[in-house]
Amino acid sequence: MRGPGRPRSDQARDAILDAAFQLLEENGLERFTIEGVAARSGTAKTTIYRWWPGKGALAMEALLAHAELTVPIPHTASAVADLRTVLDGIARSFAGATGRVVASIVLAGQNDPATLKVYHEKVVEPRRQRLRDIIERGKRNGEFRADLHVETLVEAMYGALYTRLLIRFSPLDEPGWMDRHINQLLEGALPRPLCSQGA
Amino acid sequence: MRGPGRPRSDQARDAILDAAFQLLEENGLERFTIEGVAARSGTAKTTIYRWWPGKGALAMEALLAHAELTVPIPHTASAVADLRTVLDGIARSFAGATGRVVASIVLAGQNDPATLKVYHEKVVEPRRQRLRDIIERGKRNGEFRADLHVETLVEAMYGALYTRLLIRFSPLDEPGWMDRHINQLLEGALPRPLCSQGA
DNA sequence: CCATTTCGCTATGGTCCGTTTCGTAAGTGT
DNA sequence: ACACTTACGAAACGGACCATAGCGAAATGG
Known part of the structure; x- marks a missing residue:
């Protein structure tokens, strides 16, 4: 079902999201930069821009992919x-x-x-x-x-x-x-x- | 009691703080820029940097100077x-x-x-x-x-x-x-x- | 092998930062 | 009047980062 062409590198994707999350927790979003993510992830800036429109979207996806946002749902008597x-x-x-x-x-x-x-x-x-x-x-x-x-x-x-x-x-x-x-x-x-x- | 030298221009100060507040409410701090404040206030960037260390401090003072943060203190029976x-x-x-x-x-x-x-x-x-x-x-x-x-x-x-x-x-x-x-x-x-x- | 798509690399023009230099304006003390 | 001191405005700088583009190399399917 996948058309021709080189498939997207999951390794690059993961490296980008990981690096993004790391940089977010280190510096906050104020000093969060696409170029910084590219550098730390070992990928190219262009690769990031190919898949994310900007820093907001990237940060968001990094959070969703990485964070333990899924607290277990308790259901006791009380x-x-x-x-x-x-x-x-x-x-x-x-x-x-x-x-x-x-x-x-x-x-x-x-x-x-x-x-x-x-x-x-x-x-x-x-x-x-x-x-x-x-x-x-x-x-x-x-x-x-x-x-x-x-x-x-x-x-x-x-x-x-x-x-x-x-x-x-x-x-x-x-x-x-x-x-x-x-x-x-x-x-x-x-x-x-x-x-x-x-x- | 004031030493020698040209005194600080209150006009410039007010213009800067006013412009800063305007730009903050227009664009938020993400797109808040010192150069923008300088342009709108009709002052020079150097004048801003002489008195404020960065955008955070400037934004802060603009808020304090301008905002109606002083809600009246009621004191009724209830x-x-x-x-x-x-x-x-x-x-x-x-x-x-x-x-x-x-x-x-x-x-x-x-x-x-x-x-x-x-x-x-x-x-x-x-x-x-x-x-x-x-x-x-x-x-x-x-x-x-x-x-x-x-x-x-x-x-x-x-x-x-x-x-x-x-x-x-x-x-x-x-x-x-x-x-x-x-x-x-x-x-x-x-x-x-x-x-x-x-x- | 060839078309297609992504990847990494290397620019590019642009905005803004934070700083420096420099000439000028506006006050002070003598 | 004069020197002295301080602030102002204009211009320029190196640097960071943005967002985009062009290129060759790599990786897949047909």
Whole structure:
């Protein structure tokens, strides 16, 4: 089914994507350069330009090909515990090399809507959907309020992760952080009147 | 008290900062160039390099000089209402030109820790402190739980704003969004047993 | 063997960086 | 008035990188 001609070199392709990922985690996307990728991968610049339209697309594919973006989908009896598992997994991956690359991609997207769109479809949406599923299950369980607005909760949980990644209020691997965050999101801020004694 | 020599031209300074802010909101920081600023401001590149070490610092100062980052500090009887006011103000400013510039700054900060540090000190921390104050007041009022972890709530609220700004899950000016978000953060996700009837 | 396609190499013109040089403008002290 | 000091504007520089093009060599299918 493949037509005539020299086939594309998978070796070159892999070398390019590997080099791209390495350079992204070393320097971030600001100093990420096609020529740098060519040099480190041992390939020619022209080969890169033949297959990728620009640095945004290349960085994106390097991320998708290389990152451990596939957190396992837990499904235990407790929706809260599953939530914790998923969010912990994301936090761990954000705290490492993948996090820096993700940050580069997201921020590159500010001036490259196409790249940001792909990131949405390939990374953000699937993950959000996973959270949604878990929360819906929790609502059916009775673990969560029946009138809970799922999107809002998803946004709050995801938002904290991305904010720590990008703005760096505080480190992503601060011990106990995620537990505290989840607990408070679930419990809310308003005082809970005790049933045994009115307030 | 001013030594000898030609004094610095405030006119040139203002022209540079204005031009920088304009170009930031037009193109974002990716295509933000010192030479572009020089051209639009009608000054020379050397003048810019005399006073600013690089594009990060210039962009930062342009933001600080130009943006309406000073949201008024409300202080009514209700801490919840004040919270709403402050967050609404930030959301509005993020939804406009300032938001795009802020996004650029954060982007620049990923590879320019010094700039990100200044952003923290000059913008992030003061705003966070304002939120903290309001929440503490709410705790004293009894509007909030006494054992509320203030930092976590601040992070959740701020986080949603930055995430909408940078990741663009959904628009910052979506009607009713902020109210829903605040309400749910305050009320939590767990079911609230009615006092009159046990569960 | 030949057509086709990719690969690596070597330019090319262009933009922007960050710096330097140089002549000129605008203040200070004596 | 005069020297001194500092900032401004214009021009040019080497360097990095972009995006593209031309070329010969390599690798496949027919």
